[in-house]
Amino acid sequence: MKKAEGYQSITVPEARLDEFFQVVQWAFVGEWLIEDRQDYIDALPVERARGLEVTDERRGAVGEIAAVHASFGTEMITPGGRRVSAAGLSWLGVHPSHRRRGLMTEMMHDHFRRCLERGEAVSTLYAMEAEIYARFGYGMGAQTVKASIPRGPRMWKVEGADELTVRLERADFDAHDQLVADLQAKLTRPGTILNPVGSGRNARFTDPLGNRKGMEKWRIAIVEDRGEPVAYAFFRRKADSDIGIHDGICQVREHGALTPAASQRLWETLTDFDLVETTYTENLATDDPLLHQLKDARGARSKVIDNLWVRLLDVPTALQSREYFHDCDVTVGLTDKHVPDNAGTWRIVVRDGEATVTRAEGAVADLTMDVRHLSTVYLGGTSVESLAAAGQVLEHTPGQARELAVAMMSPVAPLANWDF
Numbered sequence: 001m002k003k004a005e006g007y008q009s010i011t012v013p014e015a016r017l018d019e020f021f022q023v024v025q026w027a028f029v030g031e032w033l034i035e036d037r038q039d040y041i042d043a044l045p046v047e048r049a050r051g052l053e054v055t056d057e058r059r060g061a062v063g064e065i066a067a068v069h070a071s072f073g074t075e076m077i078t079p080g081g082r083r084v085s086a087a088g089l090s091w092l093g094v095h096p097s098h099r100r101r102g103l104m105t106e107m108m109h110d111h112f113r114r115c116l117e118r119g120e121a122v123s124t125l126y127a128m129e130a131e132i133y134a135r136f137g138y139g140m141g142a143q144t145v146k147a148s149i150p151r152g153p154r155m156w157k158v159e160g161a162d163e164l165t166v167r168l169e170r171a172d173f174d175a176h177d178q179l180v181a182d183l184q185a186k187l188t189r190p191g192t193i194l195n196p197v198g199s200g201r202n203a204r205f206t207d208p209l210g211n212r213k214g215m216e217k218w219r220i221a222i223v224e225d226r227g228e229p230v231a232y233a234f235f236r237r238k239a240d241s242d243i244g245i246h247d248g249i250c251q252v253r254e255h256g257a258l259t260p261a262a263s264q265r266l267w268e269t270l271t272d273f274d275l276v277e278t279t280y281t282e283n284l285a286t287d288d289p290l291l292h293q294l295k296d297a298r299g300a301r302s303k304v305i306d307n308l309w310v311r312l313l314d315v316p317t318a319l320q321s322r323e324y325f326h327d328c329d330v331t332v333g334l335t336d337k338h339v340p341d342n343a344g345t346w347r348i349v350v351r352d353g354e355a356t357v358t359r360a361e362g363a364v365a366d367l368t369m370d371v372r373h374l375s376t377v378y379l380g381g382t383s384v385e386s387l388a389a390a391g392q393v394l395e396h397t398p399g400q401a402r403e404l405a406v407a408m409m410s411p412v413a414p415l416a417n418w419d420f
């Protein structure tokens with residue numbers, strides 16, 4: 001591991017946010033529009049904006065910010081509808097003049113240390129490149145289905161869907177933040193990221209012009225049952241036509257529904273806009289009700305890609321913050337290069353859905369794995385047995401990979417609904 005010599009970690013003050021944004025634009029290859037500045041500020045968890053500043057002139061101009069990151073303080077739903085305190089890592093970038101000097105490594109350690117001080121047992125992120133984060137202990141905790149649904153798909157009817165009403169409005173923080181938060185509080189899908197606290201909490205409503213690519217501003221669809229919201233979705237459309245044939249698209253971002261009927265009414269609405277031929281989304285869980293309601297699911301041309309990356313920071317707290325679906329008694333030998341307190345042998349005993357996780361130094365491990373593998377299976381979307389079959393988890397006591405797999409697999413597939 002390289003050490004970032006000649007740099008120091010700082011909290012980036014509000015007065016230096018433009019420097020922070022400059023590093024982000026360099027790292028992510030883009031030039032923002034001046035008029036989007038406020039949107040970016042609104043989307044940033046400002047009090048958790050961190051940077052690495054040059055302290056040695058051999059590295060660059062002393063005092064300049066060379067690398068940045070920030071994180072959202074959130075709760076995440078875990079299997080069984082429980083919650084864990086989780087930090088959503090975002091905005092991580094290193095200025096190209098300072099790459100491959102260990103700055104990212106330094107920032108990851110800074111992030112892990114501060115999360116643990118705040119009592120955040122898990123870190124989550126969306127990965128720009130899939131290969132980068134496994135080395136820091138992140139595992140692919142949830143996958144998503146990308147789908148392109150042709151207009152007006154035929155569906156297996158769900159009773160009660162026709163009785164629900166739909167409101168279509170421009171998405172607005174003041175009008176809809178509480179409504180979304182109240183609906184989310186009733187969701188049980190693991191991986192769901194609840195509204196963040198502090199600044200940046202309206203990030204899901206920001207809408208920089210430079211990102212719109214000719215699409216309208218974000219709209220929101222709200223499905224109601226006698227005035228009570230039962231589903232919501234953020235969406236936006238773009239008109240297009242060729243020789244008079246209308247070929248517009250609708251993009252659906254975060255969404256949630258409390259009942260099968262609400263889900264059907266929501267998707268019937270989102271796939272039936274005039275002048276729109278295709279509704280596109282990257283936010284379907286692999287078991288989303290829509291996929292079982294479509295008569296021609298193949299017609300949605302789906303692809304599965306990675307969604308949320310998960311990293312357990314405090315292993316016993318994280319494991320005890322979810323429900324289990326079978327009793328088990330398994331001893332796990334864990335490696336963790338970046339948070340050494342997690343390394344060692346752990347005994348996981350589950351009785352009636354509750355886990356007790358204790359240190360078992362000296363015990364013979366039934367399974368050995370790295371923290372990234374435990375992080376991969378944490379939300380219950382991937383089984384320990386499949387990681388053993390792939391040669392990633394080693395099984396020393398026959399049958400124990402299955403024992404832990406059955407206890408940890410979630411009956412509901414995980415998905416993070418909000419791309420932070």
Ligand SMILES: CC(C)(COP(=O)(O)OP(=O)(O)OC[C@H]1O[C@@H](n2cnc3c(N)ncnc32)[C@H](O)[C@@H]1OP(=O)(O)O)[C@@H](O)C(=O)NCCC(=O)NCCS
Nearest residue numbers: 001027092093094099100101102103104105127128131132
């Ligand atoms: C990716 C990025 C953050 C790496 O920063 P960095 O300071 O050069 O990384 P470090 O020097 O700390 O390297 C950390 C390790 O990751 C590896 N690594 C770095 N970039 C990588 C990449 N793109 N793919 C795979 N591995 C990578 C390094 O080889 C190093 O491995 P080692 O510890 O075995 O030597 C930086 O290049 C960047 O900002 N890129 C553009 C923005 C981006 O992709 N951000 C991530 C957003 S999710």
